Amino acid sequence: MTTPIHAIVVAVGLAFAGSAIAQDATPSPSRPDPISSVARSAEERLEKSIAELNALREQIAAEKLPMSQQISALEERLTELRKENDQVTRLVDAGALEMAQIRQGTKARQDELTYVGNLLDEFARNFETRVNVGESQVLGSAIASVKDAPENKSLSVSERLALQTGLVNTAIRRLDDAVGGMKFKGTGVDMSGTVSEGEFAMIGPVALFRAASGAAGVAVAQQGSERPLIRPLEGDMQSELSTLIATGEGTLPLDPSRGAALKALVQKTNLVHIFIKGGPIMWPILAASLVALAVVLERVIFLLNEGRKRSRKAMNRFFGEVEKGNLAAAIEVSKQTKDCVVNTLGYALEHRDQSLTEALTYSQNRALSRFRRGIAVLDTIITLAPLLGLLGTVAGMMGSFAVIGGDLSSPGAITGGIAEALIATAAGLGIAITCLLPFNYLNAKIEAIETELATAAAHLKLLVEGDAGSKPRSGHSSHAVSHGAPHASAHPVSAAASSGGA
Numbered sequence: 001m002t003t004p005i006h007a008i009v010v011a012v013g014l015a016f017a018g019s020a021i022a023q024d025a026t027p028s029p030s031r032p033d034p035i036s037s038v039a040r041s042a043e044e045r046l047e048k049s050i051a052e053l054n055a056l057r058e059q060i061a062a063e064k065l066p067m068s069q070q071i072s073a074l075e076e077r078l079t080e081l082r083k084e085n086d087q088v089t090r091l092v093d094a095g096a097l098e099m100a101q102i103r104q105g106t107k108a109r110q111d112e113l114t115y116v117g118n119l120l121d122e123f124a125r126n127f128e129t130r131v132n133v134g135e136s137q138v139l140g141s142a143i144a145s146v147k148d149a150p151e152n153k154s155l156s157v158s159e160r161l162a163l164q165t166g167l168v169n170t171a172i173r174r175l176d177d178a179v180g181g182m183k184f185k186g187t188g189v190d191m192s193g194t195v196s197e198g199e200f201a202m203i204g205p206v207a208l209f210r211a212a213s214g215a216a217g218v219a220v221a222q223q224g225s226e227r228p229l230i231r232p233l234e235g236d237m238q239s240e241l242s243t244l245i246a247t248g249e250g251t252l253p254l255d256p257s258r259g260a261a262l263k264a265l266v267q268k269t270n271l272v273h274i275f276i277k278g279g280p281i282m283w284p285i286l287a288a289s290l291v292a293l294a295v296v297l298e299r300v301i302f303l304l305n306e307g308r309k310r311s312r313k314a315m316n317r318f319f320g321e322v323e324k325g326n327l328a329a330a331i332e333v334s335k336q337t338k339d340c341v342v343n344t345l346g347y348a349l350e351h352r353d354q355s356l357t358e359a360l361t362y363s364q365n366r367a368l369s370r371f372r373r374g375i376a377v378l379d380t381i382i383t384l385a386p387l388l389g390l391l392g393t394v395a396g397m398m399g400s401f402a403v404i405g406g407d408l409s410s411p412g413a414i415t416g417g418i419a420e421a422l423i424a425t426a427a428g429l430g431i432a433i434t435c436l437l438p439f440n441y442l443n444a445k446i447e448a449i450e451t452e453l454a455t456a457a458a459h460l461k462l463l464v465e466g467d468a469g470s471k472p473r474s475g476h477s478s479h480a481v482s483h484g485a486p487h488a489s490a491h492p493v494s495a496a497a498s499s500g501g502a
Helices: 004-022 034-130 135-151 157-178 238-246 259-265 271-277 282-309 311-326 327-336 341-348 356-372 375-407 412-470 475-483 485-501
Strands: 184-189 195-203 206-211 216-220 230-232
Touching: 004 412, 034 157, 135 184, 184 206, 184 230, 184 356, 195 238, 195 311, 206 238, 206 475, 216 238, 271 282, 282 356, 282 375, 282 412, 311 327, 311 341, 341 356, 341 412, 341 475, 356 412, 375 412
Parallel strands: none
Antiparallel strands: 184 195, 195 206, 206 216, 216 230
8 A cells, every 4th residue: 555655745746846846947057957856756756665665565475374373263263153053953953843742742642631630520529429427537637628629729730630649549448448348546426416425436338336325327418517426326227237347347237239139039030020110001912912802813723724624636626616607505514514615605606696895895804894893903903002102101201300300319219210201102013013014914814814705706607608608509608608718717706715715
């Protein structure tokens, strides 16, 4: 930067010199030459400027090396800082990933703690229902603290879990103590309302209490009080009960299963017990079932007898005589056999003088009425039985709702009404379903005999009317009737007779 400045100074000096030369262009012999003096001055200044420039160059050269070294050091430092920045960036990214995993794991653990806490809360509620009325004096505070823990916001998660697991440990210890019976101190209320200190003895589901005075009894829950009511026993059972509680040994003068074992032994589930549980509506259902059974048995026996009476030979003889034109012999054959189809045809043939068609219709209806007897009763029972069951259902539910609207302390009455409703419904449906099978079977048999009667009647009508139309002709016509028309319908009649006999 010094060299340009000296150049400017030299230029200014030359300018001033030029101006001086211009002002005094005419040389004077008495004074020295101004151009020479200016040139010398300029040369001196030039030399001085060159000297200063060289000095400046030497100074720049002397200062350039340290600055280069400093720049190199700074560049190396910058490289190191960039490496450190990259390393820190990688660490930050790894930390963010690890933080996300930690948060996810923390959330999973929190969900597990919430699930376990809910299970323990449910356990506490269920455990409270299993605790005997006497044990509530010992375990009541622990159960209450666990039940109130979810609502207590001042408790931490660890404190809440500590309370819940403490109740679980208490329940385990209670289970160990309950094996073989256990005893603990407590208070009870006697029948006169006096609160007495004493000792409880738990034997299975039964809680016994013995006061300090020696009075003993069975501890039962009472409404509106946390203390159990002590009901004394009578006679020798009272002294045995007091001895059992005091010493832990003796005979228990009552059933620890509260009568369940005796009830299961005496009142086993059977049809009589179910019938009684079904209520009063079971009697008309029973009557309907007996009537249906009688109708089914009578119809089955009737069909068996009719099937046994069927005779294909009598059928063939009857139509053989009709084909020959010997109607009197055909009527005689129908009277000698017990086949219902042949009897029906013989009756119509015997009364053909009035009207063969009307006689056939009458005889068919008379025969079918024997087969249809009792079917209407069975159909009525199939419809009536479910309605009776529905009536029993309504009656049982009305009884249950009446109990619900009154005293709720007797759940047995509620379930008894529901049981009555279900049993009545099941009985009605069972009878209807059972009767439906023989009903359809009997209808199928009636349709089969009706078809057979109609086929045989049409055959008889064809033979008789054909025989009447061929009377003016000689034996050739009789031969045509015997070998023509009869063979046209011999197979259907034979088939119908064989199906009826089966």
